[in-house]
Amino acid sequence: MSFPIAISPIIAPVVNKHWQAFCAHCVEDPSGFSPDILSDPSNSSFLQQLANTWAGSDFAAEQCIKHPELVYQWLSTPDLLSRFDPELHHIQLSEIVADIHSEAELMKALRLYRNREMVRIIWRDLNRTASLQQTTADLSAMADACVDQALHWLYRDCCKGFGTPMGSDPGQEPEPQQMVILGMGKHGAHELNLSSDIDLIFTYPHKGETVGGRRSFDNQEFFTRLGQRLIKVIDSKTADGFVFRVDMRLRPYGSSGALAMSFSAMEQYYQDQGRDWERYAMIKARPVAGDVSAGEQLLQTLKPFTFRRYIDFGAITALRDMKKLIQREVKRKGMETNIKLGHGGIREIEFIAQSFQLIHGGRDRSLQRKALLDVLDVLRTSDYLPEQACLELRDAYIYLRDLEHAIQALKDQQTQNLPDFEEPQNRVAYSMGHPDWVTLIKVLDEHKARVVHHFDHVIADPDEQDDDQPTPSESWKMLWDGELSVDDEISLLETKGFSDVKTVHNRLLALRDGKAITRVRRQSRERLDTFIPILMEQVLTTEAPDVCLLRLVPLVESVLRRTAYLVLLMENPAALDHLCRLCTASPWIAEQITRHPALLDEFLNVGNLYNPPKQAELADELRQQLAHIPEDDLESQMEVLRHFKMAHVLRVAAAQTAGTLPLMKESDYLTWIAEVLLEQVVDIAWRNLIERHGRPANRDGDPCNPGFIVIGYGKLGGIELGPGSDLDLVFVHDGADNKETDGERPLDSGTFFTRLGQRIIHILTTQTTSGSLYEADMRLRPSGSSGLLVSSIAAFEKYQLNDAWIWEHQALVRARAVAGDKHLTARFETLRKKILCQSRDKASLQKEVSDMRIKMREHLGSSKNDADGNPLFHLKHDKGGIVDIEFLMQYAVLAYSHDHPGITRYTDNIRISESLEHSNIISHEQGKQLREAYKFLRKASHSRAFLNERSFIKPDLVEPFRSQVGNLWQEWME
Known part of the structure; x- marks a missing residue:
């Protein structure tokens, strides 16, 4: 009896065999299903899918033969085959388990459910009505539901006999304890294949004892017995098969460790004894059953073990060892046909992704994903890997996983080996959409070759020669090892292209023969000996090898005891290349990296180095970095803030040096850095104070968050920060007068806000190992240095309207709220406009502004000759110069805003000049000249700062800008 529709000759023999068995069983089946129902021509599409499924899976065919009602159920209700809702597994199994009364019934019900759902999943996978991600998510959700439902049934049953396990935090009432099951590997990442083991770890929140049983057990014994029963229910093979194979070897101490451990024991283990491969494994860990919310809390606690806060150089050596182990295993006999473990296989793609996660995941939370395809997307969009590499790895992964499923579907066997015989080869090729096995192997080899290429270039061993990289000259090694005479050393330096040979030679000798190098560990000395010849070759590719080398030697000296930084540069030739070029161009960059070598992390992602983020992205990045730090750990918070600033200012310097960042975007970037830092500083200071003293009252007397803002003046207010700029700040609040905070140690409102301001300044200005965050200048507050540190909005308004000097109103032109409450910000903007728009006598205003400018020149002016x-x-x-332009803009706003209030809107000089032009206060030509002059002068100022040079240049370089500014000054002010 042949299959009812025409099918490919490749699959016809096996499908016809299954069809005959199916028809025979239907005759014997008491339900009386008839195959004739399927033979209707309208069912041809369904029959084709049935043929595809049976061609690709003997397991699916056997289940259909054994349970023919499944076929008719799917025929009559096709939605059952098209659905994709992982949550249904929990719903369906909970209904099934609710009517179960014995462990034997539980085992049978789970296996029948698993077999039925496996056929459905295989059907969808082989007919490509489900994507790879849907198939693996479906399988993983089924595993979650089976384990969870079995656990809950067994937990209740164990409690009847042993009592309920109880436990608590110190000082708390004991509460019932639930087991937490962590899914590891593919299970944790929602990536299970058609015949995966499930790697599990059993844990529970607190130690304690059971209550209510025949006798008391400690919690560990209770959960061990529960775990043993769960493994039996899920893993044991019966006449109905198994549910999932269970592997417990990833638990602490492996097979010799306790089957279940408390959270505190888990934390202690990973803190004291956790190994690098366990970090690798924990990347994909996920609570899959039991008390899932408690499991999430445990993983948050363990996250610092998995993801280091800063770049993890220590992981590099461990990863290289893992890579060598993989390469050795691949060479073993029989591995060439294994699409997971063989060269170019699934494991190598997983290694590539997880290498980046381990090294960078602590600082870049976007890499803390579990699913491999999600990680590859981050590697592509964040420029950790070239887009083409990520796309090739993605395509290869999907192809290899589809092929893995096609192999496993045949017999429901746990294998990744290509079949040896013609029939299974033809069936697998058919399932993969290929005309024959030869075509499949050709496509497979192409994918594997691309994977091998990318795998070989990840965590490359500097001792392994790379055909694409020049071999460091043997002569540099001889020089560094002291094998040349002094004359030969000098001759080598001259021949290679160094100019100031004597200075370079002396500096190298000071490093090579200095006392510091004799105190380093052997491993550090070996790394240095490898690095120096590579460095010598690299500096020769720069425009000024002498300058480059002399600026990088201090960096080498600063990391002699932390030579993992040198490993980073050896493993990332592109990073070393950019470091050399930027340090050649900018002594500021060289000094910053020498003082803070952790900034070398920025060179690993060159794309980020030259592409400034938006302000919202900056804010989100900083929030993510601070999220790792306990709220009461101010020291660590301050270090994160400082590293964040240094890293992003380095990016500004790199882009400025490379000429990829226009002046306005450069100032925007520097200003955004300050603003997002100030927001977090205010938030940290606020939380710290209210924890101690409670919340201050608002003007209605209710405890809440009263308004508090930080007003930025000068360059910060004008969105024109430069490298090294101070922050001119004023603090304003809108709290109630004569009211106390609602905490155990109350403070009156004025004292609370004063301490808030003091804490903000402390966080900004304290010198830590990473230096200070910013210098804060508070002299622009009402009454200057003699005034209150923090003013109420009412007092600020009164002062500005009645007591402020003209120069204080000049400063207000460039003032804006940069952090704090949005409602108070709006009030401040209204008040600022009101003050600036007052009617003023232009003659007296002109004299006061001019006199103030003269005083500034007398007090701040300096002179220098070439x-x-x-x-x-x-x-x-x-x-x-710059200040003349700023004074001209401030004068114009104060003089004309009464009649033209729109010119008060902006705080930056460029847009102020544009608004003056639109209001016909200055001509288009004057506005254009002012803007060109201002941009040129500020660009020159920024460039000098990054060169560590003072703001002096030759006068002829600023013409005609200087004359144009002088002409407008003379027209308006003289």
């Missing part, structure tokens, strides 16, 4: 004795121009303070 080597020939000719005077130099100071970009900021000399006539026609």
